[in-house]
Amino acid sequence: MVQGEGSHLAGANKMQVMQGDLLVIPPGVSHVFHPQDMTGTEPLLIFNCMLRPELGRILRELPGPFSEEEMLPLLKLLEVKQWFGYREKNVELALLLRRMHEMQSCGSLRDQQQLYPLLFELANLIMPAAAIPFAQQSGMDYDPLHDVILYMISNFREKITLKEMSRQIAVSSRQFQRLFKIKTGKSYLQMLQEIRMKYSCLLLMFTELGIQSIALEVGIYDMKYFYRLFREYSGMTPASYRNRLQSHFLSAKEMMSSAEHCSH
Template identity: 90%
Template sequence: MEVFPVFTGEYLFDSCSPVQMLLTQETVTSVRHQHDFVELAYVVQGEGIHLAGEDKMQVMQGDLLVIPPGVSHVFQPQDLTGAEPFLIFNCMLRPELGRILGGLPEPFAEEEMFPLLKLLEVKQWFGYRGKSMELALLLRRMHEMQSCGSLRDNQQQLYPLLFELADLIMPAAALPFAQQSGMDYDPLHDVILYMISHFREKITLKEMSRQIAVSSRQFQRLFKVKTGRSYIQMLQEIRMKYSCLLLMFTELGVQSIALEVGIYDMKYFYRLFREYSGMTPASYRNRLQSHFLSAKEMMSSAEHCSH
């Protein structure tokens, strides 16, 4: 069973808020990962592929995917060149949100909280495909609250929006996520998704060309035309992205990280990493840790000032 990096709430969440909103632009080499929190991923713009566990589906603007802790997933834009933006709005919910709700000085009615509590307990991914703008408006309001600082400072305004959001999407948890008809599908997506999921292994160009039933030479030409880079360039980019995440979210040594991503020549690994990031692995990790600690100190100071 493949194990993918875990994005941790400790790194991603503001300590004052049980909710974090983040807008991301997905790329062909986006990292397959897991979380230790619930993520609601809403497609703001574009079309693409979503891989969740062993399930693969085509998604488009207006779709929302609910990803529980421990389920690996990744988005990939439909356009393999990256010319057409594929934007995802991430609404991340802390696992302890249910406990926080129960400890509020003025508790909400149980029937109001129930859909949100059930959402926090989901074990399998599910999708919601809404036809109205209601979902987008709710997420936009929450994002605006975070942007102006009130998401952290006034939780009483946030919780009713979360209750409304959960009430809207939870009925979809019991339904299959219907594939959108009329969307094109390029078999090279399967090749790249395989690379993203099996980058630790020795996956050769010849093996990949067999997946789409063409010769190695045809595969190389097709790959370069459709993605703008060679097969080897993309494979090494995927490996470097995972290396960065392992430096960020684990305490593994550099040699262990190189082995984790399928590179056994340390000189080659250091060269690739410097070309990709502009610095050594140690410098990259130190820079991240310094930034993380500074952010924590700033939040801590803000909390003390507010008391």
């Protein structure tokens, strides 16, 4: 976590998180974050560091100067099956991740061995925490509406009604609507549709699904309604959004290719 406080749902486990926390999430474990501030004025900012599945094989085949003892914590990290968390004590984690980010940003990393010692250091730092239950942050007031929003994020494909959600925190539908609006600045329906539109954008960005399939995937069965919601959210049609992303991606790819060519 780079900034802010919030909630994290990993599988069946819910926890409070804060700046300086690192969570290791193995492939296949579903998880969602939600900021403590529900209005969006104090966001929860997160850095992601993804390790490729083939990294273990690459490490074992390295002809370089690294010993098996140096590589062992990282190899163990790659084999982790359950999520775990590491809570920073000073700024040791931030400094290490900043060094990794700077190294990756300043060059093409053709010599991957420059990054391996930092990965070994990271794994050596956090792996002892794998055997310790992640501590809940003390002193943070928890609002039951966070449970509602986490549920919405996890189940937005389904038909989840306001009445059903109000039951979760044991209040009337009218009181639920009022509390939701006060705490988030949005109505329940506005929040639900915003979650659906954000996921629609991800599907347009990272999949080749057709527009109708995407609408169904996010739980909207009326295509006219889906187009209207998407235009209100993004300012353009789904097709225009996808085309713009693809053109930006191609331009970035061409620039990287040109830079690589010039460096030879």
